[in-house]
Amino acid sequence: xxxxxxxxxxxxxxxxxxxxxxxxxxxxxxxxxxxxxxxxxxxxxxxxxxxxxxxxxxxxxxxxxxxxxxxxxxxxxxxxxxxxxxxxxxxxxxxxxxxxxxxxxxxxxxxxxxxxxxxxxxxxxxxxxxxxxxxxxxxxxxxxxxxxxxxxxxxxxxxxxxxxxxxxxxxxxxxxxxxxxxxxxxxxxxxxxxxxxxxxxxxxxxxxxxxxxxxxxxxxxxxxxxxxxxxxxxxxxxxxxxxxxxxxxxxxxxxxxxxxxxxxxxxxxxxxxxxxxxxxxxxxxxxxxxxxxxxxxxxxxxxxx
Amino acid sequence: xxxxxxxxxxxxxxxxxxxxxxxxxxxxxxxxxxxxxxxxxxxxxxxxxxxxxxxxxxxxxxxxxxxxxxxxxxxxxxxxxxxxxxxxxxxxxxxxxxxxxxxxxxxxxxxxxxxxxxxxxxxxxxxxxxxxxxxxxxxxxxxxxxxxxxxxxxxxxxxxxxxxxxxxxxxxxxxxxxxxxxxxxxxxxxxxxxxxxxxxxxxxxxxxxxxxxxxxxxxxxxxxxxxxxxxxxxxxxxxxxxxxxxxxxxxxxxxxxxxxxxxxxxxxxxxxxxxxxxxxxxxxxxxxxxxxxxxxxxxxxxxxxxxxxxxxxxxxxxxxxxxxxxxxxxxxxxxxxxxxxxxxxx
Numbered sequence: 001x002x003x004x005x006x007x008x009x010x011x012x013x014x015x016x017x018x019x020x021x022x023x024x025x026x027x028x029x030x031x032x033x034x035x036x037x038x039x040x041x042x043x044x045x046x047x048x049x050x051x052x053x054x055x056x057x058x059x060x061x062x063x064x065x066x067x068x069x070x071x072x073x074x075x076x077x078x079x080x081x082x083x084x085x086x087x088x089x090x091x092x093x094x095x096x097x098x099x100x101x102x103x104x105x106x107x108x109x110x111x112x113x114x115x116x117x118x119x120x121x122x123x124x125x126x127x128x129x130x131x132x133x134x135x136x137x138x139x140x141x142x143x144x145x146x147x148x149x150x151x152x153x154x155x156x157x158x159x160x161x162x163x164x165x166x167x168x169x170x171x172x173x174x175x176x177x178x179x180x181x182x183x184x185x186x187x188x189x190x191x192x193x194x195x196x197x198x199x200x201x202x203x204x205x206x207x208x209x210x211x212x213x214x215x216x217x218x219x220x221x222x223x224x225x226x227x228x229x230x231x232x233x234x235x236x237x238x239x240x241x242x243x244x245x246x247x248x249x250x251x252x253x254x255x256x257x258x259x260x261x262x263x264x265x266x267x268x269x270x271x272x273x274x275x276x277x278x279x280x281x282x283x284x285x286x287x288x289x290x291x292x293x294x295x296x297x298x299x300x301x302x303x304x305x
Numbered sequence: 306x307x308x309x310x311x312x313x314x315x316x317x318x319x320x321x322x323x324x325x326x327x328x329x330x331x332x333x334x335x336x337x338x339x340x341x342x343x344x345x346x347x348x349x350x351x352x353x354x355x356x357x358x359x360x361x362x363x364x365x366x367x368x369x370x371x372x373x374x375x376x377x378x379x380x381x382x383x384x385x386x387x388x389x390x391x392x393x394x395x396x397x398x399x400x401x402x403x404x405x406x407x408x409x410x411x412x413x414x415x416x417x418x419x420x421x422x423x424x425x426x427x428x429x430x431x432x433x434x435x436x437x438x439x440x441x442x443x444x445x446x447x448x449x450x451x452x453x454x455x456x457x458x459x460x461x462x463x464x465x466x467x468x469x470x471x472x473x474x475x476x477x478x479x480x481x482x483x484x485x486x487x488x489x490x491x492x493x494x495x496x497x498x499x500x501x502x503x504x505x506x507x508x509x510x511x512x513x514x515x516x517x518x519x520x521x522x523x524x525x526x527x528x529x530x531x532x533x534x535x536x537x538x539x540x541x542x543x544x545x546x547x548x549x550x551x552x553x554x555x556x557x558x559x560x561x562x563x564x565x566x567x568x569x570x571x572x573x574x575x576x577x578x579x580x581x582x583x584x585x586x587x588x589x590x591x592x593x594x595x596x597x598x599x600x601x602x603x604x605x606x607x608x609x610x611x612x613x614x615x616x617x618x619x620x621x622x623x624x625x626x627x628x629x630x631x632x633x634x635x636x637x638x639x640x641x642x643x644x645x646x647x648x649x650x651x
Contacts, residue, residue, distance in 0.1 A: 088493045
């Protein structure tokens, strides 16, 4: 019997009330302290919902305007550039323009006002063992930024992982999730070693894993979550404790059949020679209306039960 | 009306007056809405007259809230489940196609009928294109993205045929101008065949009509230029000013936004007849009103590649709804003035 674990990660869509309140904050009608309180309350409610599903999960990130933004605007050496299309979607992010990677300008675990984004903290405090702190993988972060040509991927990654590690330490988190937006192009994954050696880490990947060099890694990931391409799961199973697969569509409102997803997950686990498998979405859920995200979440709950 | 050199044109939208925008959704579908949309259209046509714009589009699209939702609301088969984020805290309504698409009513018939009865100037009807409609919809009902794009194309083709019937009442024998708006056209490089096939299906079998396409903010216009020979269109109205500098002059360093017009011309040289290029010369995303001289520099730079001024039209990058009516007007005015100053040189 295959153990199926569910995972929800990244920016979760806001409900209309919170969206309107953030709009009021942008127009100066609502104070920063007040919007932070509102966001925090909404996050707590959503986290309670996530907990009730039995899934592993990250913070819903209602105060992140895009998956890089808090780091783009609050890190020494990085500034927000023009709006840029996020992959092939109709959603845009501020292009991080990176000169160097310094320290964060604020303590991200406390209330702080930052440029072009609702106030921090980054995450709610959370000691639940099913909770994972969300970070954009430095590899995609680098590739999706305009970077000083003298700054190498290795130096950038080292700087970002140092920031992520400090955040993990400040919050006292044990688990993290690194989210890869772009496919690999031959990167040496050992650049992530300093982080995965310290924290139980899920790596959510994009594209074909044969283009990532995982062999020099010193430790296994908690999970490598992959797209359903040939051999991906086998590679994920070799380098992580529990392989994962991105089966649920975050870019379509059609609700999948939980029985069909379960069957596919079981077959995938068997193919990878693993007794357990994570099932998750093919992207974070912010590309969907809130009402549909909730239905997809409930569907995933049925899959794992 | 017979002027062919450097025709100045609008791209589509212009900022709505507050009396319309603030109540748009509350009164949409009522007689009051029609009355206010008509009033706003007349005021906008008047502004365009003051700016001496040659082609007035449909008077700034006062009947439409925005390009996706307006068309989607005129169709059966689309459900709206809620808002989806575009960026920051900006959201749009993205429809889900849940069953076979059918037209409930004409998308733009009322608007065209009204505008053509209130101006003698050239008119161009922008219609959101099939590829963009597909790309901006969730697809729950059609087998593939291609099938959905082609379904939209069939509906747009029917719409254009209806607009042609309305246009027959226009005296003067002018050609109906249709602009297919395809901002999504180059966002999925692997789907350029779908773009071409669906745009061509939209215009298939329709005679005596001038067809252009509007694309903006593409990461790579070359994807589009490469398909010029395949697209059954007369012209391309494109955004360039946004990617240009504000430095005056006609050097390559100053006119970085226009450098790939050389490639457009290279492809276009093989076409007979040549396609026209609607040259975006004013940025709709900045409040700075580009000087007449800067706009002249932009046109002159492009003319080094295009040469024949009947193959060039002068327009803003995109719809001016992004700017206040005052700034939009100033941008159009400077654009026309630049065109007039340069006119005699070609």
